Amino acid sequence: MEQIGHWIDGKRVAGTSGRMADVYNPATGEVQAQVALASTAEIEAAVASAAQAQKAWGATNPQRRARVMMEMVRLINRDMDKLAEAISREHGKTFPDAKGDVQRGLEVIEFCIGAPHLLKGEFTDSAGPGIDMYSMRQPLGVVAGITPFNFPAMIPLWKLGPALVSGNAMILKPSERDPSCPMMLAELLQEAGLPDGVFQVINGDKEAVDAILDSPTIQAVGFVGSTPIAQYIYERAAQTGKRAQCFGGAKNHMIIMPDADMDQAADALVGAGYGAAGERCMAISVAVPVGEETADRLIEKLVPRIEALKVGPYTAGNDVDFGPVVTAAAKANILRLVETGVAQGAELVVDGRDFSLQGYENGFFVGAHLFDRVTPDMDIYKTEIFGPVLSTVRAASYEEAIGLAMDHEYGNGTAIFTRDGDAARDFANRINIGMVGINVPIPVPLAYHTFGGWKRSGFGDLNQHGPDAFRFYTRTKTVTSRWPSGIKDGAAFNFKAMD
Ligand code: NAD
DSSP, rough: OOOOEEEEEEEEOOOOOSSSSEEEEEETEEEEEEEEEHHHHHHHHHHHHHHHHHHHEEESOOHHHHHHHHHHHHHHHHHHHHHHHHHHHHOOOHHHHHHHHHHHHHHHHHTTTHHHHEEEOOOEEEEEEEEEEEEEEEEEEEHHHEEEEESSHHHHHHHHHHHHHOOOOOEEOTTTOOOOHHHHHOOOOTTTTTOSSSSEEEEHHHHHHHHHHSSSSEEEEESSSSSHHHHHHHHHHHHOOEEEEOOOOOOEEEEEESSSSSHHHHHHHHHHGGGGGGGGTTTTEEEEBBHHHHHHHHHHHHHHHHHHHBOGGGGGGOOOOOOOOOOOOHHHHHHHHHHHHTTTTOOOEETTTOOOTOOOOSSSOOOOOOEOOOOOOSSHHHHHHOSSSHHHHHOOOOHHHHHHHSSEEEEEEEEESSSSSHHHHHHHOOOOOOOEESSSSSOOOOOTTTBEEEEETTEOOOOSHHHHHHHTEEEEEEEEEOOOGGGGGGGSOOOOOOO
């Protein structure tokens, strides 16, 4: 069986901890590989050599660092299918969806080619007599990325691109569920010209994460995953004075106004609710039609669309709408939550509980579910299900609908479907959620804007990618410089204003 180790100092190495985890093929339920789980000692050694390698890399001019990203763009495009296949095999998502995962990461690498411009700093000529003032953006040193299973290409690329091009070394601790793609990205970075040791992939679980958090050398941690772990990492990273940006879970609401184009809204909900089996932090998991009549029309349009969804393995190519969920435990958790929905009185309008796929009976497939008449006190409303389950909460008014989204503990994404510009504007202005779609169900910002949720979907004060990423992965040093002949007049001991 394939053994996946770590990527340290420019090569694949076996783990030495003696601990391994199984990597499944979610479509068949079979264990297809084993991944090493790093010990604290392995993390410490990898961090020490990254710190060594960072010195020369940080001193390399930004244009040369950007050229590594330029080459990386070419290599990712060259290997797009290989990367996507590795993702589908371990994650279970469809092949086109896996290519989208790579593509949205690639776009951030394209953005990073502009690093010399983004790292330019600020300059004030003649801030005082003979005095210039300038601010530089310098790398932090060694930083870490800790990433989730659901986007094994996109999120590592969102982290490694800005971190490396800013002159840092990075320790990436990807999800132990689908480790192959991050290892392949490390190989591509080497081929693109990144010096060995600047990027290390250390596979592992809590022990590796805790070693990262406690390392005095690591200066910053970028995390994406579930909310309890995001909060834990944010708090523990702060104890050693690290910068931390930790993005968590979600419960994204889509509000459907009575004037919305109902076919468009239903199509959007089906794609955003069931794509990738609902395992997206920007998936829509709550539909909020405004008014009983809107709700009835919406449900009528949704049911046949959901019943027609094709669920299957990625090997079926374009013939499949979504694949299995990632593990048997994830499947059991989704089905458990569906039972609580039924028990607590929600109406299960599309029931996927008995779904089974011939030839793939041991795979982690979950059929599509649609609930109607869900209320805010139910577990299926409060909890992130992370599966193909859409809940409908009927709201009597626009105010009630916006209030639901605002009162929910999560604040990652949201959307409104309407033809009324006034309602859309009001919604965008008032909502306390980080990413908003207007007639767009999954409003993931492009690489040159920033991505981040509010409330318990994000801990820390800067977003991912866009200009924020360059702020997060650099620190500012401000120099006040004076070269006047007047220095001969003698030292000044007062704290001078710039006159
Ligand atoms: P997870 O929290 O289980 O794991 C994320 C990372 O944390 C992994 O690398 C994992 O090894 C590590 N980890 C897990 N348990 C740990 C522990 N006890 N101590 C230390 N480290 C630990 O998340 P997941 O299941 O891989 O990913 C799904 C979650 O990620 C969902 O909640 C989803 O909404 C969220 N997500 C959020 C965003 C966003 O941008 N907000 C994007 C993608 C996914």
